[in-house]
Amino acid sequence: MTSNGTSVPVTPEGTARPGGAGTLAGRTVSRIGYGAMQLERLHADRGAAVALVRRAVELGVDHFDTAQFYGDGFVNEVLREALGATDDAVVVTKVGATPDSGGPLPLRLAQRPEELRTDVEDNLRSLGTDRLAVVNLRRADTGPGLRAEGDQVVDIDDQLAVLTELRDEGKIGAIGLSAVTLDGLRRALPAGVACVQNSYSLVSRADEDMLRLCAAEGIAWVPYFPLGGAFPGMPKVADEPAVHTTARALGAAPAQVGLAWLLRHAANVLLIPGTADPAHLEANIAVGGLVLEAADIAALDAVPSRSADHVRLG
Numbered sequence: 001m002t003s004n005g006t007s008v009p010v011t012p013e014g015t016a017r018p019g020g021a022g023t024l025a026g027r028t029v030s031r032i033g034y035g036a037m038q039l040e041r042l043h044a045d046r047g048a049a050v051a052l053v054r055r056a057v058e059l060g061v062d063h064f065d066t067a068q069f070y071g072d073g074f075v076n077e078v079l080r081e082a083l084g085a086t087d088d089a090v091v092v093t094k095v096g097a098t099p100d101s102g103g104p105l106p107l108r109l110a111q112r113p114e115e116l117r118t119d120v121e122d123n124l125r126s127l128g129t130d131r132l133a134v135v136n137l138r139r140a141d142t143g144p145g146l147r148a149e150g151d152q153v154v155d156i157d158d159q160l161a162v163l164t165e166l167r168d169e170g171k172i173g174a175i176g177l178s179a180v181t182l183d184g185l186r187r188a189l190p191a192g193v194a195c196v197q198n199s200y201s202l203v204s205r206a207d208e209d210m211l212r213l214c215a216a217e218g219i220a221w222v223p224y225f226p227l228g229g230a231f232p233g234m235p236k237v238a239d240e241p242a243v244h245t246t247a248r249a250l251g252a253a254p255a256q257v258g259l260a261w262l263l264r265h266a267a268n269v270l271l272i273p274g275t276a277d278p279a280h281l282e283a284n285i286a287v288g289g290l291v292l293e294a295a296d297i298a299a300l301d302a303v304p305s306r307s308a309d310h311v312r313l314g
Contacts, residue, residue: 009021011062017060034053055281093134136177160191178197179197237257
C-alpha cells in the first residue's frame with residue numbers, strides 16, 4: 001500500500017514518484033532522480049542552482065547524484081543549501097577523482113586508499129553531514145574516460161578495504177561502484193554493493209551481463225551517459241531512426257524515449273539525468289509517464305549495441 005492509499009507510489013510528502021518507486025541502499029526512492037554535475041554550469045547564479053534542486057524535490061525527486069569534484073565543491077554546497085537537513089533525500093557521492101584545473105581535463109584520478117579517505121572527508125564537509133548515504137567508488141576499469149597509470153593503478157580490494165573501514169566508522173552508509181568491470185563487481189560483492197554506475201544506454205549495452213547480475217543481487221543499476229554521445233566517437237541514442245519513430249508516435253522527444261526505454265528495460269534501473277535548465281528538468285521527469293507499447297519496445301530492443309570502450313581520455 002502506498003502512503004496515499006492508491007496504487008501510485010508517492011513520496012512521504014504525497015508527490016507521485018516520477019518513474020515509480022525503486023530501491024537504493026535499502027531506501028525507497030523515485031526511479032527518476034537527478035544527476036547534479038551540470039549544476040556547475042550555474043556557478044555564476046547560485047540562487048538559480050538552488051532553485052533548480054528545490055524544483056526537482058517538488059517534482060518528486062529524492063535521489064541526487066553528486067561528487068566533491070563537481071565544481072570543486074560547488075555542487076555539493078548547492079545541494080547542502082537546497083536540501084537542508086532533510087533525511088528524505090538520498091544523496092549519493094562519488095570518490096576516486098579530484099579537481100585538476102590545470103590539466104587537460106578538469107579532474108584527475110585519486111585512486112589510492114588515502115586519497116579515497118580524504119575525498120570522503122571532503123564530501124562530508126561540503127555536504128554538511130556526518131554520514132554519506134552512499135559512496136560510489138569511481139574505478140578506471142572500463143567505459144569512456146580516464147585510465148589509471150602509475151601509482152593510480154590500485155587493486156579494488158585495497159580500495160574496498162578503506163571504504164569498508166569508513167562504513168564501519170559510520171561515515172558511509174553503503175558502497176557503490178562506478179566504471180567497473182564484471183569481474184570487479186564479482187570481487188566486490190562480499191563487501192556489499194548498493195549500486196553500480198556504468199556507461200550504458202540503448203545504443204551501448206555491453207554491460208548487459210552485469211545488469212542482470214545486479215538485478216539478481218538486488219543492486220541498483222544507475223547508468224551514466226544514458227543517451228550516449230558524451231565523447232566523440234560514442235554512439236548517440238538520438239541518431240537512431242527507431243527512436244525518432246517512437247518519439248513521433250508518442251509526441252515525445254528522442255531523449256525522452258531513450259530514458260523511457262531504460263526504465264522499461266530492467267526493474268532495478270534508476271535514472272539520474274542531469275540538466276541546468278528547469279524546462280529540461282520537467283521533460284526528464286515526464287519520462288515516467290511515457291508508455292512504451294510492446295511493438296515500441298521490440299523496435300527499440302532491435303537497435304544494435306555499439307561498444308564505446310575505445311573512447312578514452314587521459
